[in-house]
Amino acid sequence: MAEDESLTDSSSDPNPNPCPICLAPVTQDSYLDRCFHKFCYNCIIRWIDVVASKQSCASSSLKCPMCKTENFSIIYGYDGTSFQQHYVGKSLGNSEFFSGAHRYRLKCYYTEPGDLADKLHVSRHWKCRKYLQQNHFLLDWLRREIQALMQEEDVDIIVHHILGVIESLRSDWLNNSRISTEMVQNEFRVSVSEAVRPFLTGRTERFVNELELFLASGLNIDAFDRVYIKHLGWKVDEISENDDEEPLEHIPVVSCLYFLDEDSDGN
Structure with missing residues (x-):
């Protein structure tokens, strides 16, 4: 019986900490700044957009989908020494420059x-x-x-x-x-x-x-x-695919009065 329960537990929960929005393993860990609940970056950004689309005016805060705590930004990109921060209401997706x-x-x-x-x-x-x-x-x-x-x-x-x-x-x-x-x-x-x-x-x-x-x-x-x-091996829609890529050396060389090979002694 104990063996059956063990098998059931291990197989029923293959991913104990999924993203609460997509229910898949979290990609690009992102945290809300007050409650610190974790989501996929793309998931929580899309959640912000959905919530914003239902409001009559722009908001600078977001209630956590999990605990309803009011949060003001998403913390992401932590590399051990620094992190990046996306503030609610600052929608890069709608910014003309952020392509x-x-x-x-x-x-x-x-x-x-x-x-x-x-x-x-x-x-x-x-x-x-x-x-x-x-x-x-x-x-x-x-x-x-x-x-x-x-x-x-x-x-x-x-x-x-x-x-x-x-x-x-x-x-x-x-x-x-x-x-x-x-x-x-x-x-x-x-x-x-x-x-x-x-x-x-x-x-x-x-x-x-x-x-x-x-x-x-x-x-x-x-x-x-x-x-x-x-x-x-990516596909980026905004960047056209073209097999006729330019050669790796197409910038004209600036004329120089010298050219030393790495192994040369300069004489």
Whole structure:
């Protein structure tokens, strides 16, 4: 009898802590800020939209579907050191600037990119000194990336701050032909990290990794998105599928008076 009860208990409750809304395992853990009940991020966002659609005026709070406690925001994206917060009444889904591409990029930060760095030849980007090329797509990519991560439209001050740091580094590297690949890459990562950490906090390291991927790819934004999405096996409706992707090296090389191979001694 005890054995039968044990079998019944184990099989009847395969997921002891499902999302209260969809009843499936929780994806992208999200908590209401007062009662701390946990939901899938997409589920609780949709719940907010449903409740808002039934109200005559916008509200800045939400009653928990479980305990009816009044809550003012959703806490999500906790990575051990920081978290993100979505305030009730601030509907990014209805914001003109927060597009499907923004949502796709934000989702990337919750997904491991695997061997994408190898596919986009990040190491060759540094070894062959392609960092000396000026990337004409970087401004727009940075703007979208920071908008997606901060969920704010007006990020131009931050974007131009990052661009200024990168351009200053590039100018220094152009005037110092003997600096090693390792020193250049380390200086890049440290300088960009210091520039963005006050704004991105726990997302800083991943942002620097994504920035390296974009710069190393040599692609414009649309082509980069297609390569990234294909690599992850996703389908994003707002980003058209096109098998005729641009080649990985299509940005003209800036003329330089020198070219040193990594193994060269400079003579």
